[in-house]
Amino acid sequence: MITISNTVHWLSEQSRLLPDSRAIITKDCTLTYSEFYDECFMLSNYLGQFGVQEHDHVGILFGQSYKFFLLVNALWLMRAIPIPLNTRNTVKEIEYQLSQADIKHLIIEENLDGQVSSLQFKNIIRISQSSAHSLERSENSILDFQLNLPADSFSIDNPALIMFTSGSSGKSKAVVHSFSSIFESVKNLDSFANLSNNDLWLASLPLYHIGGFMILMRAILSGGTVAFPNSLKHESLAEALTVFDPTHVSFVSTTLNRFIKDDFEPSKKLKCLFLGGGPSSPEQCLQAIDKGWLIVKVYGSTETCSMVTALLPNEVKQKPNSVGKALGMNKIKIKSMSKNDPNDFCSDGEVGEIVVSAQALFREYYKDQLTTDKVLKNGWYHTGDYGWLDKDNFLYISSRFDDLIISGGENINANDVQEVLMSNSLIDDVFVFGLNDETWDQIVCAAIVSKKISELEIINFLKENIAGYKIPKQFFFIESLPKNEMGKVNRTELLIQLNLS
Numbered sequence: 001m002i003t004i005s006n007t008v009h010w011l012s013e014q015s016r017l018l019p020d021s022r023a024i025i026t027k028d029c030t031l032t033y034s035e036f037y038d039e040c041f042m043l044s045n046y047l048g049q050f051g052v053q054e055h056d057h058v059g060i061l062f063g064q065s066y067k068f069f070l071l072v073n074a075l076w077l078m079r080a081i082p083i084p085l086n087t088r089n090t091v092k093e094i095e096y097q098l099s100q101a102d103i104k105h106l107i108i109e110e111n112l113d114g115q116v117s118s119l120q121f122k123n124i125i126r127i128s129q130s131s132a133h134s135l136e137r138s139e140n141s142i143l144d145f146q147l148n149l150p151a152d153s154f155s156i157d158n159p160a161l162i163m164f165t166s167g168s169s170g171k172s173k174a175v176v177h178s179f180s181s182i183f184e185s186v187k188n189l190d191s192f193a194n195l196s197n198n199d200l201w202l203a204s205l206p207l208y209h210i211g212g213f214m215i216l217m218r219a220i221l222s223g224g225t226v227a228f229p230n231s232l233k234h235e236s237l238a239e240a241l242t243v244f245d246p247t248h249v250s251f252v253s254t255t256l257n258r259f260i261k262d263d264f265e266p267s268k269k270l271k272c273l274f275l276g277g278g279p280s281s282p283e284q285c286l287q288a289i290d291k292g293w294l295i296v297k298v299y300g301s302t303e304t305c306s307m308v309t310a311l312l313p314n315e316v317k318q319k320p321n322s323v324g325k326a327l328g329m330n331k332i333k334i335k336s337m338s339k340n341d342p343n344d345f346c347s348d349g350e351v352g353e354i355v356v357s358a359q360a361l362f363r364e365y366y367k368d369q370l371t372t373d374k375v376l377k378n379g380w381y382h383t384g385d386y387g388w389l390d391k392d393n394f395l396y397i398s399s400r401f402d403d404l405i406i407s408g409g410e411n412i413n414a415n416d417v418q419e420v421l422m423s424n425s426l427i428d429d430v431f432v433f434g435l436n437d438e439t440w441d442q443i444v445c446a447a448i449v450s451k452k453i454s455e456l457e458i459i460n461f462l463k464e465n466i467a468g469y470k471i472p473k474q475f476f477f478i479e480s481l482p483k484n485e486m487g488k489v490n491r492t493e494l495l496i497q498l499n500l501s
Contacts, residue, residue, distance in 0.1 A: 188328030197223030
């Protein structure tokens with residue numbers, strides 16, 4: 001249960017309410033909420049010496065470390081706005097985001113210095129990862145800086161975060177969230193999960209994606225603990241599951257698949273495994289349940305501040321293809337694809353665009369009012385995803401707009417074709433997409449990862465399993481698909497790799 005008052009900064013309040021409760025644990029250290037606050041206060045002092053001020057946009061280029069959590073809260077104490085950046089981005093991509101979000105200061109983990117050595121940016125602050133903290137514990141400097149910290153100026157309506165979308169199908173967008181939208185997202189989860197300060201959350205997703213970031217927020221708002229693995233590699237996650245014994249874990253389907261193949265059995269303390277970030281097959285979920293994983297399938301995005309629907313463990317076997325029902329006060333409707341009326345919604349079972357109404361919705365795309373107005377209409381966020389609701393209001397995902405291929409007047413769901421191809425044991429990985437074509441408007445194409453099957457064999461296999469018009473007209477055999485940590489294929493990078501862009 002969340003009991004925070006929202007009248008002062010969340011960490012300030014929890015450090016008073018739960019001073020001796022564990023806030024952070026790693027393989028090497030533990031911080032109570034009181035110690036967590038002290039560390040953040042000193043870090044605010046340190047950042048202030050570099051000129052970081054109230055309202056500044058501050059980029060964070062940091063690995064999977066508890067120091068990321070310290071930095072976010074230190075910046076909030078200063079009323080600066082943290083902007084997590086993907087550590088796997090190229091220098092060019094980072095420079096684009098620095099400009100797009102008007103970032104004034106960039107905090108870099110020293111280990112990443114070599115990776116961004118050619119970065120042209122003046123205000124860089126380097127923080128060491130190696131020790132518990134690299135700051136000077138000077139009582140005088142703390143007291144001096146305390147006078148400069150904004151006094152009790154917390155407002156839940158203030159902007160709290162700018163988070164970039166993954167950009168898997170184009171340029172990443174800078175999504176602005178307030179403290180209110182973050183709070184409402186956690187409150188919606190609390191409506192079914194009954195959060196507690198005894199919960200232990202594993203930071204099992206990248207912190208610069210909304211799914212990973214919100215793990216930290218769920219812990220701090222409920223007074224729980226966050227355990228940080230050494231990395232997000234499979235071996236580190238497996239070790240963390242054993243050593244820390246978390247109650248709540250978040251995975252994408254590719255991560256869960258590895259644990260299923262390894263016959264890894266979770267601890268009895270596990271309350272929820274949140275499974276999201278992209279499609280997951282019913283077979284995978286049922287296999288995981290049989291091995292003791294308490295699967296909660298979720299659906300959401302950066303714009304919705306992570307999950308807006310959930311399919312609970314007792315519902316997975318009943319409706320394995322669904323992503324669940326709207327959480328808390330959220331509302332989900334299906335917008336008709338055939339009419340322009342924004343208030344024309346589909347009836348049960350009819351496929352259309354998924355639109356969401358929620359208190360957790362983002363405020364805007366930073367410096368992009370045109371796109372903001374395009375997706376936020378009359379209080380509804382138009383997701384660009386397509387699906388339907390059944391008579392019990394359970395949501396089913398059909399495809400993203402980018403996954404809908406219109407060829408010769410036929411609507412083809414790329415995910416349907418992809419699923420059939422993946423059922424062939426000789427194919428290791430696949431991505432199906434559409435390409436513009438003068439004759440057909442679009443043609444179906446497939447990028448195939450396999451050294452065991454030929455194009456002719458694939459075509460013959462498909463002829464037995466799907467309609468002829470759905471069979472790809474072009475096949476591209478490649479070594480691997482470019483994916484981000486959430487398991488999503490980077491469409492733009494793939495097209496460049498195939499010389500199609």
